[in-house]
Amino acid sequence: MWKAKLQQIVQEMHSYDEEINVGATKEEIQLFCEKCRAELKADIPDEYLRILEVVNGIEFNGFILYGIDEELLDEQQNQSIYGLIEYNKI
Numbered sequence: 286m287w288k289a290k291l292q293q294i295v296q297e298m299h300s301y302d303e304e305i306n307v308g309a310t311k312e313e314i315q316l317f318c319e320k321c322r323a324e325l326k327a328d329i330p331d332e333y334l335r336i337l338e339v340v341n342g343i344e345f346n347g348f349i350l351y352g353i354d355e356e357l358l359d360e361q362q363n364q365s366i367y368g369l370i371e372y373n374k375i
Contacts, residue, residue: 287336294345306362309341309353317353317370324370342366 295305309317314334321329341362342352354368355361 288339291340291343294343298345304363305343306341306352306364306366308338310359311338313341313353313358314338316357320354320357320370325373329369342368 291305298305314337317337318329318334321327336350337353340350340352341358342364343350344364344367349367351369351372352362352366354370355366356368358366
């Protein structure tokens with residue numbers, strides 16, 4: 286279900302010449318999971334990690350999907366990311 290909704294968002298953003306974030310790499314996800322355990326004392330659900338493999342965070346029409354914090358990423362994303370760890374600490 287989430288893949289169909291994401292595709293709708295992608296199509297609408299393309300109409301405005303905007304791109305969504307690419308998915309996170311396995312290495313970035315592993316580092317993210319380790320940092321979540323260390324700083325938040327929590328494990329991230331597998332389904333959420335599968336979403337992050339497709340799109341690493343998104344903000345669209347008031348909806349925010351938190352992604353991997355930018356300092357844990359190898360490359361800069363198309364959109365700024367609301368980092369899950371950072372925003373949970375706030």
